[in-house]
Amino acid sequence: MLGRAANGVYWMARYLERAENTARLIDVGFHLALTRGNRASQEEEWKSVLTTTGQGAGYLVNHGEYTGVQVFNYLLREKDNPGSVLQMIEHARTNARVVRTSITNEVWEATNETWMLLRDLLSRPVRETNLGEVLAAIRRQAMLVRGAMEGSMLRNDVFNFARIGTFIERADSTARILDVKYYVLLPSVAWVGSNLDNVQWDTLLRSVAGNRAYSWLNAGNMDPRGIARFLILDRRFPRSLVFCYEKIRSNMAGLAMQYGGETQAHQLLRDAGAALHQITIEEVFEKGLHEFLREFIGKNTQIGGAIAADYRFIE
Amino acid sequence: MKSTGGTCYDEMLDADGTVRPAYAEFREWYDAQDTAWLRRQDAEAERFFRRIGITFNVYGDEAAEERLIPFDMIPRIITAREWRTLVRGIEQRVRALNAFLQDLYHRQEIIRAGRLPIYFLRDNEAFLTQMIGFTPPGGVYTHIVGIDLVRTGPEEFMVLEDNARTPSGVSYMLENRETMMAMFPELFTKIPVRPVSDYPRRLARSLRACAPECAGERPVVAVLTPGIYNSAYFEHAFLADQMGAELVEGGDLRVVDGRVAMRTTTGYTPVDVIYRRVDDNYLDPLSFHPDSILGVAGIMDVYRSGKITIANAPGTGIADDKAIYTFMPEIVEFYTGEKPILKNVPTWRCIEPDSLKYVLDNLADLVVKEVHGSGGYGMLIGPAASKKELAEFEAKLRAKPENYIAQPTLSLSTVPIFTKEGLAPRHVDLRPFVLVSPDGIDITPGGLTRVALKKGSLVVNSSQGGGTKDSWVLED
Numbered sequence: 001m002l003g004r005a006a007n008g009v010y011w012m013a014r015y016l017e018r019a020e021n022t023a024r025l026i027d028v029g030f031h032l033a034l035t036r037g038n039r040a041s042q043e044e045e046w047k048s049v050l051t052t053t054g055q056g057a058g059y060l061v062n063h064g065e066y067t068g069v070q071v072f073n074y075l076l077r078e079k080d081n082p083g084s085v086l087q088m089i090e091h092a093r094t095n096a097r098v099v100r101t102s103i104t105n106e107v108w109e110a111t112n113e114t115w116m117l118l119r120d121l122l123s124r125p126v127r128e129t130n131l132g133e134v135l136a137a138i139r140r141q142a143m144l145v146r147g148a149m150e151g152s153m154l155r156n157d158v159f160n161f162a163r164i165g166t167f168i169e170r171a172d173s174t175a176r177i178l179d180v181k182y183y184v185l186l187p188s189v190a191w192v193g194s195n196l197d198n199v200q201w202d203t204l205l206r207s208v209a210g211n212r213a214y215s216w217l218n219a220g221n222m223d224p225r226g227i228a229r230f231l232i233l234d235r236r237f238p239r240s241l242v243f244c245y246e247k248i249r250s251n252m253a254g255l256a257m258q259y260g261g262e263t264q265a266h267q268l269l270r271d272a273g274a275a276l277h278q279i280t281i282e283e284v285f286e287k288g289l290h291e292f293l294r295e296f297i298g299k300n301t302q303i304g305g306a307i308a309a310d311y312r313f314i315e
Numbered sequence: 316m317k318s319t320g321g322t323c324y325d326e327m328l329d330a331d332g333t334v335r336p337a338y339a340e341f342r343e344w345y346d347a348q349d350t351a352w353l354r355r356q357d358a359e360a361e362r363f364f365r366r367i368g369i370t371f372n373v374y375g376d377e378a379a380e381e382r383l384i385p386f387d388m389i390p391r392i393i394t395a396r397e398w399r400t401l402v403r404g405i406e407q408r409v410r411a412l413n414a415f416l417q418d419l420y421h422r423q424e425i426i427r428a429g430r431l432p433i434y435f436l437r438d439n440e441a442f443l444t445q446m447i448g449f450t451p452p453g454g455v456y457t458h459i460v461g462i463d464l465v466r467t468g469p470e471e472f473m474v475l476e477d478n479a480r481t482p483s484g485v486s487y488m489l490e491n492r493e494t495m496m497a498m499f500p501e502l503f504t505k506i507p508v509r510p511v512s513d514y515p516r517r518l519a520r521s522l523r524a525c526a527p528e529c530a531g532e533r534p535v536v537a538v539l540t541p542g543i544y545n546s547a548y549f550e551h552a553f554l555a556d557q558m559g560a561e562l563v564e565g566g567d568l569r570v571v572d573g574r575v576a577m578r579t580t581t582g583y584t585p586v587d588v589i590y591r592r593v594d595d596n597y598l599d600p601l602s603f604h605p606d607s608i609l610g611v612a613g614i615m616d617v618y619r620s621g622k623i624t625i626a627n628a629p630g631t632g633i634a635d636d637k638a639i640y641t642f643m644p645e646i647v648e649f650y651t652g653e654k655p656i657l658k659n660v661p662t663w664r665c666i667e668p669d670s671l672k673y674v675l676d677n678l679a680d681l682v683v684k685e686v687h688g689s690g691g692y693g694m695l696i697g698p699a700a701s702k703k704e705l706a707e708f709e710a711k712l713r714a715k716p717e718n719y720i721a722q723p724t725l726s727l728s729t730v731p732i733f734t735k736e737g738l739a740p741r742h743v744d745l746r747p748f749v750l751v752s753p754d755g756i757d758i759t760p761g762g763l764t765r766v767a768l769k770k771g772s773l774v775v776n777s778s779q780g781g782g783t784k785d786s787w788v789l790e791d
Contacts, residue, residue: 004566
């Protein structure tokens, strides 16, 4: 397999995952803004959505206020936003075109269709009345492509690189979501029974589509430590950091098997994986949740870089 | 460009409107179909093409970055007997083209014999001095050739152009057939149409047969593309996929230990045969354009040491140069000792004073082409041009007559297309695809039929609003 093709499937998967995660964040921001009467706290919510996606500074270049319509249009489709969902879908499709001979027709067609559909949906400004439809389409299409990969691709290096891209991106996203909101989980502000925190915790769980799963596992009891444990260490939850790393480990093992040897990235991943497995949630809080997450995000980026270098993504 | 009068040859209907035998079964089927259903199928075909991403990019048109070449669902039908003649003519011509290239880059007997003035090689960018004295692996220059044919009468097929560099369009030949078979399967059970679907396998076999001696048991073939922004990228990816070859860009390749190698996830692996869809000038920044990033630095040195096959060979463009085209009848005779089976379109070389005078006197009736142009750009279509355009072209001709050739406005044959108002005749041409290897010349029965969609238009180029049809060669 060409290094450039590995790069292509890896980024195709990452961009799709990122588009889906952005859609989810917008959904939560919108939901939260609706439940808050006061304008200042609505703005605060939208601001934190921008911070989570790393687009706070870019937004301020041409915008002053944090109104919902402006923020979600910026995130979804604005031309001067290189990180808009529309751009990500275009990048995903461009990468799919580049690696067209490596992916199946099903995956290509699903990706191409996704691009055609969303380009059309996002060709006009999105209003509050059709935001729901747009966000649902983004999520559905991302799942369609993932399903096509799952159902049609050979389990070889191409598939492994795509999956690694998916889970590196997802781990990064979950860690960032947690990091922006880490203060709501700090014990010092965990007022028992506070209505505000219940909403904040619920929001956090919704951002990673984990609210139902969490409630089901914990019989509806919300506590910050439990939520942090769930998002970081629960092996059953498909967006937890541990889950993502377990997936990356197994896909990297697939590469080592096919290619007959490990790389430096395998070693880095083993170290990071071991650290995640050994740590308890008490130790995470002891260390400092914010510090823990910053460190995790840094290592995750480093692993992504090592994979790109070891497998010759670029010259 | 308008045809000169209404007397052109229609391939479906004869002069009194009777359906010709080749189309009889098709027409019977067509007349029995519900028109509303046909219209729906027509619209469905476009959606199908968009979804699978068969698009091309038009140069200089940023708004329409990816366009579809319109597909017309009425097939173009060629009888077994017509095809046999075409095959003999094409084989002869392609043999002559390869012999001509071998000669030009070695002893130049044709020039010594006074059959081709040396003038036409001088200052001709398509003639590559880097190729002088070198014979490509297997002795093959043009591994893939597209011969553009036009028809003017029942037995009259003429060659309009030889495409000996990197002819494109073969993916449309294949996808058009796929589409027709998906939309109208029953047609193919009724009518014995020769299949084209094994073209990619034949191409792979033909390319492997040209591999250099250093290649292993199963030579490694790669398709070299300029990348996703190239107008024919879809085709490059499609062919690589269908052949089971790697699709590479210049950045994937480098010279390692005297071989051309591609960067894989586990290191550099040698490549034996490169089917390049990159122009000569961009192949090697060390030998040609120094700032090209599309090619591979040093590939020409590897090539000259016999360690890689480049298909088509660099420098084959001299054989499809429009000025050289005018000598093709002589070239065919010189190298085969036979009369050409396929005629050229009569052509005036404006460099010759008598011809120039004729061309200037009759400009409004002629088609004038730039010697080095392609894709329908930079040409004058006399009958369709305004007075101002004619005057401008006259000035160009007088300033640089050597840059131009002229041809009469042919009355190209027509085949009906499907329109909302029913069948309507439109002008067509035909590009069959020819594979050359030491094992022989292999012509896939079919080709790309391009069709001018505008009424009366003679310009079939996809860059100028032409469409395509499925081309059927009937079994005996």
